[in-house]
Amino acid sequence: MDRHSLGVGLFLLAAGLSFLLSIGLWFTDNRDEGVFVGLWVPSILAAGAFWMTAVVRRT
Numbered sequence: 001m002d003r004h005s006l007g008v009g010l011f012l013l014a015a016g017l018s019f020l021l022s023i024g025l026w027f028t029d030n031r032d033e034g035v036f037v038g039l040w041v042p043s044i045l046a047a048g049a050f051w052m053t054a055v056v057r058r059t
Contacts, residue, residue, distance in 0.1 A: 004055050011048030015041050 018040045026034030 004052070007051055007055060008048065011044060011051065015044040015048070018044060 018037055022034045022038035022041070024034075025031075025037055
């Protein structure tokens, strides 16, 4: 497995876990925390997009 596909997988896994945690918090009456954790998803995906462009440009 090369560095690019490993990075993509890790960022998608982190975003997916954050999304699931956000849903879990929302439905256990921790709505403020659920919204806060839900805001991590686009930030993680943006960091992943930045990382992907940095790796593609270097190789």
